[in-house]
Every structure is written in C-alpha cells, then in structure tokens.
Amino acid sequence: MAAKGVGRTSGTIHDFPDFDANQDAETLHKAMKGFGTDEDAILDILATRSNSQRQQIIRAYKTLVGKDLTEDLKSELSGKFESLIVALLLSAAQYDAKELHDALKGAGTSEDVLIEILASRNNAQIQQIVEAYKEDFDSNLEEDITSDTSSYFERVLVSLVQGNRDEGGADPSQAEDDAKALYEAGENAWGTDEERFIAILCSKSITHLLAVFDEYQKINDIDIEDSIGSECSGSLQTALLAIVKCVKSTPAYFAEKLYNAIKGAGTDDNTLIRVMVSRSEVDMVEIKAIYKSKYDEPLDSAIVGDTGGNYKDTLVKLCAGND
Structure with missing residues (x-):
C-alpha cells in the first residue's frame, strides 16, 4: 500500500526494449x-x-x-488462457474495476475480492478504480458496495473506497495513543468497539500504522493480528486482517494469497490470474522472494505443478519477467 519512490518498481514486467x-x-x-x-x-x-x-x-x-x-x-x-490474456489487455484500473463489479454483481458477493483489492491499493489507485468503475459500468462503486454488503464490513469497504487514507509520516505520541485506543477497544474491553478499529485502520497512514502496531505489541505483548482474530469475526475480521497484513508487507500478503490459491483444494484460478496480472509490474520480485522463503518452493515451480498448457506458460512468463 505504501507508495513507491521514483524509478523502477520491483515488478517482473517492465517496458519491453525495442518495442514496436x-x-x-x-x-x-x-x-x-x-x-x-x-x-x-x-x-x-x-x-x-x-x-x-x-x-x-x-x-x-x-x-x-x-x-x-x-x-x-x-x-x-477459450477457457483460463482466454481469461488470462483478456485480463492482460485491461489497464490496471479497468481490471480492478471489472473484478470488483464481478464480485458485486455476480452470483453472490465475492467478499474476498472486495477485501483484496480495496485493502491493497493506495489512494490514487482507488480513485482511478472508482472512475473506471463509473465509466465502464455506468454505476457508482460505493453505492454498489452498500447495496450488496452490510454492517461493519460494509463500513470498512466504504471507508477504503474513499481513497482518502492519510499519507503523512508517523507521530510517535499519537501512535502510542492509537495503540492504547485499540487496546481499550478490544482486549481490554467487554465486547469490541469495532468502530474504533475501523477508524484507525482505515484512515491512518501506513507509516503511522506500523508505529501503532509496534506500540500495541509493547502495551499488550500480543500482535495486532492475533487481537483482531480473537476480537472480530467473519468478513470484518478478514477485512481488518488484510489491511494489517498489507500495512506490514503487501508482497507478503500476496505471497500468501498465491499459496492459498495454488495449494488449496483445487486451484483458485480467478485469484491466481488476478494476483499475477495485477502485481507483475508492481512487486512480483518481492512476492517471489517471500514465497520461496516462506513456503520453501519457487513460485514458478508451484505454478508449473498446478497448471498446464499455454495458461501455465503465460503465468510462468509473468513470474519470470521480461528482463
């Protein structure tokens, strides 16, 4: 989620030389x-x-x-190869907008897709997605979210879709106060103050939240992810955990998404395609390194072992890169 500096990203795909x-x-x-x-x-x-x-x-x-x-x-x-190739032809914002639209307007709401995209994109990307959604589907993304979701989960998504997260640095004093507020809202409360979790996790800057998480660990001797796991449930828990994981390391979050897509009961090709396409120019180099370190297998080997044909070959090329 953190903005990258000027220069080359850690993606595997870059502008192809001698392009015509x-x-x-x-x-x-x-x-x-x-x-x-x-x-x-x-x-x-x-x-x-x-x-x-x-x-x-x-x-x-x-x-x-x-x-x-x-x-x-x-x-x-046809098939998965067609889906992958067509995905590659959409701009990043168009592709995210399409995935969100499919998640909201398909047979049932695909909450994991909503969470993945909105928790991992920065302010500028979310604003571009909202515009693409309006242009391509003649609909308002926030209104579609509110009509298809409910309760605190709806409020998390509505907060994220504003694309208005603070982008400043960390305030040590405020980080300590926010950590205490989260502690009082969860571990030290009878019941959970979900609104406090949403307000802090969805609005504060990435740098600031990292400081908050450090302070939370000092106060409680419990990782914020463990507290969310015990204090929240269902889609709200999944959404808040995704935000925390992306704050800590977006590449690690996507390495886990890929592992679950490949190693679960049957390959989750929709997730596999979405992550490989959307991250290939962003942070796939880091994702590959984390995947290898965490799961003791190269990502391209995992893909080869779980897919086939030109679909497999295209995924492997996105993984390997065009250097």
Whole structure:
C-alpha cells in the first residue's frame, strides 16, 4: 500500500526494449488469421509487454486491422488462457474495476475480492478504480458496495473506497495513543468497539500504522493480528486482517494469497490470474522472494505443478519477467 519512490518498481514486467506496437499488432493478427490460432505467438507478445505497451498494441491493432483486438482474441481463445490474456489487455484500473463489479454483481458477493483489492491499493489507485468503475459500468462503486454488503464490513469497504487514507509520516505520541485506543477497544474491553478499529485502520497512514502496531505489541505483548482474530469475526475480521497484513508487507500478503490459491483444494484460478496480472509490474520480485522463503518452493515451480498448457506458460512468463 505504501507508495513507491521514483524509478523502477520491483515488478517482473517492465517496458519491453525495442518495442514496436505496429509490428506486435501485425504479429497478433497473423497469429489469429487463417486456420488455427498460434497461441504461442500471442502469449510471447502479451506476457512480455508492459501494460502501457499493451494499450498501444490495442490502438495499433484497431488502426491496422480495423477490428478490436480483445474481441478477436475472445473469439479465438477459450477457457483460463482466454481469461488470462483478456485480463492482460485491461489497464490496471479497468481490471480492478471489472473484478470488483464481478464480485458485486455476480452470483453472490465475492467478499474476498472486495477485501483484496480495496485493502491493497493506495489512494490514487482507488480513485482511478472508482472512475473506471463509473465509466465502464455506468454505476457508482460505493453505492454498489452498500447495496450488496452490510454492517461493519460494509463500513470498512466504504471507508477504503474513499481513497482518502492519510499519507503523512508517523507521530510517535499519537501512535502510542492509537495503540492504547485499540487496546481499550478490544482486549481490554467487554465486547469490541469495532468502530474504533475501523477508524484507525482505515484512515491512518501506513507509516503511522506500523508505529501503532509496534506500540500495541509493547502495551499488550500480543500482535495486532492475533487481537483482531480473537476480537472480530467473519468478513470484518478478514477485512481488518488484510489491511494489517498489507500495512506490514503487501508482497507478503500476496505471497500468501498465491499459496492459498495454488495449494488449496483445487486451484483458485480467478485469484491466481488476478494476483499475477495485477502485481507483475508492481512487486512480483518481492512476492517471489517471500514465497520461496516462506513456503520453501519457487513460485514458478508451484505454478508449473498446478497448471498446464499455454495458461501455465503465460503465468510462468509473468513470474519470470521480461528482463
């Protein structure tokens, strides 16, 4: 969640050198023209170009071919490979907006998707998502959240979707006060003051919250995650824990998401695709390192062992990077 400094991110995918949007568009058209589809050519291009370069390819394809690249790919591909390739063609904000819309408007509300996206994006990203949601679905994200969720869980999501978290530094004195307030709202209270947890965890800066968590440990000799686990339940617990985990280490949060997606009872391909696509240009290098350290297996090996075909090959390319 913390903003990165100017310069190269720790993503695996960067701008591809010697990039030529027209040439890539022509190669993609050739891959889909005639009998059969050259899926290898499609993944070789789209899994190794940055998102901004893919947007240029989309425009070049329409200019050269007079057709929509995404629609042509949908007509030629199928299954998980199609879902992954189409995801790569959306801008980051469009993709997050689509995932949120699907989570809210599908068969039942997918609360984990709402939590994952809103807890891990920074203010600017959330504001872009809200705009993309309005433009692409002619709907208001906050209103859709309030119509599909309830209680304190709804209030957490509404707070996060404002994209208004403080971005300042830590105030040592205030950090101690906030830690005490959390202690009094939970471990030292009869019942739990959920509003206090929401107010602090959803509004204070990342740097400040790290200081709050340190102070909380000193006061209570219990990690804030353990307290939330014992004081809250259900979707509220999951949402608050996601916020805390992202404050501590967003890459570690996503390494855990990937592990659960791959190693659970059956592969959670929706989560696998979403994380690999959304983090490939952000912090995939760190995610891979944490995954290997925590789970004693390289991420690409875990992917290979749990998927197959061009779907697998595309995921592996996103994991390996285009350096």
